[in-house]
Amino acid sequence: MAAEAGYETEIVSGVPSFCAVSAKLNQGLVEKSQMLHIIPSTYGIEEGLNFPGTKVMMKVGKKLGEIKEQFQQESAQERQSKAAMIENCGMPDEHIYRNLEEMPDQAGYYSLMIVKEQKQ
Secondary structure (H helix, E strand, C coil): CCCCCCCCCCCCCCCCHHHHHHHHCCCCCCCCCCCEEEEECCCCCHHHHCCCCEEEEECCHHHHHHHHHHHHHHHHCCCCEEEEEEECCCCCCCEEECCHHHCCCCCCCCEEEEEEECCC
């Protein structure tokens, strides 16, 4: 760490990326007693995709095709989720995708997807 190497360090608070994406999409993350799960997509995601409530899929870029396929299978099983994604939130090359159909099969490293369970 930089501090251990003798450099002066300081923690600067900021807005977590998933909060920035949620705000940009103009949607809340959870409602009432819904659970919120933050899932790093760069590792095994299969278990996390089955969690109840809202799932924030961090850094989905290279796994996007796999994630989309999982949610399409979910729809076939009559479990409904609504997904939206922002690639490069707050950057000049930002792209907003409001549903799975709009999303490419691969995106940049700074892509974050919010998946919300739909009430049945």
